Structures are given as structure tokens and as C-alpha cells.
Amino acid sequence: MAQTLLRTPLHDRHVALGARMVPFAGWEMPVQYEGVIQEHRAVRTDAGAFDVSHMGEIEVEGPQAHAFLQSVLSNDLDRLAPGEAQYTLLTNERGGMVDDLIAYRLGEFRYFLVVNASNKDADFRWLKEREVRGSEVTDVSADHGLIAVQGPRAIERLGLQPAKAFTFSEEKIDGIEVMVNRTGYTGEDGCELLCMTDDTVALWDAVLERGAVPIGLGARDTLRLEVCYPLHGNDISPDTDAISAGLGWVCALDKEFTGVETLRRVKADGPKRRLVAFVMDEAAIPRHGMPIDGGGEVTSGSHSPTLDIGIGMGYVPSDQAKPDTKLTIDVRGKPRAGHVVKKPIYKREG
Amino acid sequence: MAAAESYPDDLKYNEDHDWARIEGDEAVLGITWFAADALGELVHYEAPATGAAVTKNASYGEVESVKAVSDLIAPLSGEILEVNQKVVDAPETVNDDPYGDGWLVRIRIADASEVDSLLDLAAYKQVLAEQ
Numbered sequence: 001m002a003q004t005l006l007r008t009p010l011h012d013r014h015v016a017l018g019a020r021m022v023p024f025a026g027w028e029m030p031v032q033y034e035g036v037i038q039e040h041r042a043v044r045t046d047a048g049a050f051d052v053s054h055m056g057e058i059e060v061e062g063p064q065a066h067a068f069l070q071s072v073l074s075n076d077l078d079r080l081a082p083g084e085a086q087y088t089l090l091t092n093e094r095g096g097m098v099d100d101l102i103a104y105r106l107g108e109f110r111y112f113l114v115v116n117a118s119n120k121d122a123d124f125r126w127l128k129e130r131e132v133r134g135s136e137v138t139d140v141s142a143d144h145g146l147i148a149v150q151g152p153r154a155i156e157r158l159g160l161q162p163a164k165a166f167t168f169s170e171e172k173i174d175g176i177e178v179m180v181n182r183t184g185y186t187g188e189d190g191c192e193l194l195c196m197t198d199d200t201v202a203l204w205d206a207v208l209e210r211g212a213v214p215i216g217l218g219a220r221d222t223l224r225l226e227v228c229y230p231l232h233g234n235d236i237s238p239d240t241d242a243i244s245a246g247l248g249w250v251c252a253l254d255k256e257f258t259g260v261e262t263l264r265r266v267k268a269d270g271p272k273r274r275l276v277a278f279v280m281d282e283a284a285i286p287r288h289g290m291p292i293d294g295g296g297e298v299t300s301g302s303h304s305p306t307l308d309i310g311i312g313m314g315y316v317p318s319d320q321a322k323p324d325t326k327l328t329i330d331v332r333g334k335p336r337a338g339h340v341v342k343k344p345i346y347k348r349e350g
Numbered sequence: 351m352a353a354a355e356s357y358p359d360d361l362k363y364n365e366d367h368d369w370a371r372i373e374g375d376e377a378v379l380g381i382t383w384f385a386a387d388a389l390g391e392l393v394h395y396e397a398p399a400t401g402a403a404v405t406k407n408a409s410y411g412e413v414e415s416v417k418a419v420s421d422l423i424a425p426l427s428g429e430i431l432e433v434n435q436k437v438v439d440a441p442e443t444v445n446d447d448p449y450g451d452g453w454l455v456r457i458r459i460a461d462a463s464e465v466d467s468l469l470d471l472a473a474y475k476q477v478l479a480e481q
Contacts, residue, residue, distance in 0.1 A: 036415070303414070
């Protein structure tokens with residue numbers, strides 16, 4: 001069935017910049033401008049700008065919003081004051097992940113959830129079906145543009161003050177009102193700028209004027225893989241549980257939320273398999289879906305521009321999950337050697 | 351630096367964007383600017399072994415960029431005489447110089463009549479126009 005791809009407010013800007021546009025989660029998005037490796041390095045060394053306006057935003061408001069979200073999200077919102085944000089999971093009854101997202105506490109009774117584009121509709125339905133009296137769930141995705149600015153010089157180039165990770169504040173950039181979120185998907189310092197849809201083009205221009213270079217989805221993927229941030233749909237899914245995925249740190253198992261019994265049991269028994277990071281020992285690039293000898297499978301794989309070698313993540317039986325364990329990846333029929341490493345594969349200095 | 355778009359007129363081409371430079375009973379093979387540009391900067395060259403047989407229209411190796419893998423489709427049948435080690439060590443050489451330093455293999459041609467079936471530049475440009 002032919003389906004019209006959605007376009008972000010920055011579509012014409014991407015085309016004018018010479019981006020290669022590809023379908024992604026129902027959207028037409030830039031996969032690269034100048035080249036994936038060059039863009040990756042720009043983020044690791046200076047500052048890059050990503051159009052992530054395709055991501056979904058869901059608002060949950062009301063006197064029961066906190067209690068409602070506590071019952072459907074894995075992390076503990078009691079630890080969140082207004083002005084703070086938290087990485088968390090929307091879990092199902094089987095302990096699987098409907099989505100991974102960031103929850104922003106806007107006020108005592110008001111939350112803002114930034115979710116994956118590919119899961120936005122499923123997330124909204126999931127929340128709407130479970131919504132309780134006194135908490136209203138609204139899909140506000142169409143009202144907002146979102147631009148991530150990432151890299152060691154990102155904050156300086158934007159003229160912002162340093163701030164703690166996972167906090168946010170209202171700021172103005174060239175007179176445009178933006179919510180500056182100290183979050184990201186690259187492992188670098190930086191922020192994600194949320195604005196009203198009509199301001200997105202002006203904000204993008206202001207960000208590029210300050211010297212951030214445009215970065216496509218290709219580099220977004222290699223950047224996040226080097227720091228082992230899971231990609232929903234690849235590394236985690238409704239059929240994988242948070243404990244096996246190494247996301248136990250965002251599961252408050254001492255509170256009640258959807259699927260918590262399953263997660264407590266997996267934790268108590270020890271997961272049968274674990275999501276590990278690995279680095280190749282010979283020239284070969286692991287890719288999503290490749291078998292790992294012994295019953296494992298690659299969930300994300302690519303070439304690491306920083307290490308200049310193949311890297312990946314994948315599920316392996318727990319007895320193969322220790323760092324330095326040798327792995328053999330089936331690369332289109334050829335056995336290729338790699339080994340498990342401690343996450344993250346790449347860590348920025350300082 | 352990635353090369354500017356070009357297609358030399360002394361080469362033969364196939365519809366899969368591979369080129370062949372015929373040198374007597376040998377041929378040098380590579381991929382065209384169009385193929386290299388479509389893949390993006392190459393990061394891996396899975397080369398065949400010297401001495402291996404290659405068959406026209408079958409894969410003789412692979413090249414990969416960060417995002418994609420592409421089979422190398424032999425424009426001619428023959429035997430691998432030499433693999434370009436420079437591309438094995440620095441695959442981006444193909445993007446920089448697809449018809450020069452970025453050659454992939456040298457083969458001994460098994461059947462000279464196959465050469466006549468390849469596309470000349472005008473015919474290959476027709477293939478490109480249809481992309």
C-alpha cells in the first residue's frame with residue numbers, strides 16, 4: 001500500500017542543504033548531508049544539529065497525572081522535581097517495552113513525554129486506554145519542532161550556560177521561545193531544543209548560524225551505537241524485557257507498574273540472555289539480524305567511525321555475556337571474530 | 351575527498367554499475383562513481399581470494415558503507431589475478447578515485463566474447479538516465 005510520507009517543518013531546508021532523504025518511521029528524513037563519517041566526527045569534536053521533529057510529544061496533565069504515570073512507566077517519578085527529566089520505559093504486562101522515552105516534569109501535575117516517532121501512535125493509544133480520571137493524555141506532536149544540538153562545543157556555540165544533564169529550562173534563542181532540554185542520543189554534551197512548529201525553521205537557521213553542522217540519521221545511529229544507547233525496534237521491543245536489555249537501572253522494582261512482577265522474576269532468576277556490546281577483531285561489519293554462534297543475535301551493528309572497526313550490540317546467552325568473551329558472528333555465511341566489551345563502547349573524556 | 355562525477359569513455363560497463371578496463375586478455379574491475387556515491391564513504395571491502403573464479407553477472411565480493419552493503423557483480427568471467435590491497439586497507443579510496451587507485455580486482459578473462467556484451471559509455475549513460 002502506498003503511503004504518503006510525513007515531512008517535518010525543515011524538509012525544504014534539508015533538500016536545499018543537499019541531504020539524501022529516506023523514509024523513516026513514516027517520515028521523509030535526511031539520512032546524510034555531506035557524509036555519515038564526516039558528520040559523526042563533527043559531533044564528536046565540535047557541534048552538530050539534528051532535526052528530530054519526527055519524534056512524538058505526549059502531554060499528561062491533571063491531579064492524577066503523577067500517580068497514573070507511576071503505574072505505567074518503569075522509572076521512579078517521585079525522584080523527579082519540576083524542571084527535571086528522566087529516561088524511562090513504557091512497559092507491557094509481559095515486562096516488554098512498548099517504548100523507551102524521556103519524561104519531563106513540567107509542573108506538579110504536568111508531564112511531557114518525548115517518544116520514538118515509530119511508536120508514537122502505539123504509545124498514545126496505550127496511555128489513552130489506561131488513562132484514569134484526573135489525568136488527561138494529549139498527543140501534542142504536531143504542535144512542536146525538535147532540534148538536537150550535540151557535541152563538546154554545542155552549548156558554547158548556542159550561547160547557553162552549562163547545566164546538569166536531564167534538566168530543562170525555558171530560554172530564548174534569537175527571540176524564539178525554546179525549551180532547552182539537557183538530553184541527547186549521542187553520548188556528547190548538548191541539548192534538545194523544543195519549539196513551536198512555526199518557529200522550527202527560524203530556530204534551525206539560528207542553530208546553523210552559530211556553527212553547528214547538520215547531521216543526518218546515519219550518523220545519529222553510529223553515534224548512539226558507540227555509546228550503546230538502545231534503539232527501540234532493534235535492540236529493545238515489546239518482546240524483550242528491560243532486565244535482559246541491561247535497563248534494570250531505569251526500573252524501580254520496588255514500586256508497582258505494568259509488568260513489574262515479570263521483571264522482578266527475571267531479576268531474581270537471572271536473565272537467560274543479555275544485551276551486550278561487542279567489537280570485531282577482524283575486518284567485518286556486523287548488521288542487525290546476523291546470528292551469533294551459540295544462540296545469540298546481532299540487534300544493531302555498524303562501522304564505528306571513532307574506532308574504525310565493526311561494532312555492535314546483540315543478545316547472547318548469559319554465560320557469554322562477560323567482557324572479553326569471544327564471539328563469532330555469521331556475516332553472510334562467513335564466521336567473523338569479535339569479543340564482548342563493557343558498555344559503552346565509546347566514552348567521552350571528562 | 352570524494353571524486354567529482356565522471357564516467358571514462360575507455361571503459362566497459364554493466365547495468366549494476368561495475369566497470370571493466372580491458373587490457374589484452376586481462377581486465378581490471380571496479381565500481382562506477384554512481385555506485386560509490388549511492389553507497390556513501392566505503393568502510394569495508396570484502397575482497398575475493400587470488401585465484402578464485404569469477405562468473406559474469408555473479409557476485410565476486412562486497413563493499414560496505416556505514417549504512418549499506420553492496421555485492422560486486424562481475425561484468426566478465428575469469429580468474430582473480432590480483433586484489434587491490436590499497437582498497438582493502440583504505441576502502442574510501444574507491445570514493446576518492448573510482449577509476450584509478452580505487453580499482454578492485456584484476457582478472458584473466460575466461461571468454462573474450464563476453465566483452466562484446468558489455469555496455470559502452472553511451473549505453474551506460476542510458477542506464478544512469480533511467481535511475
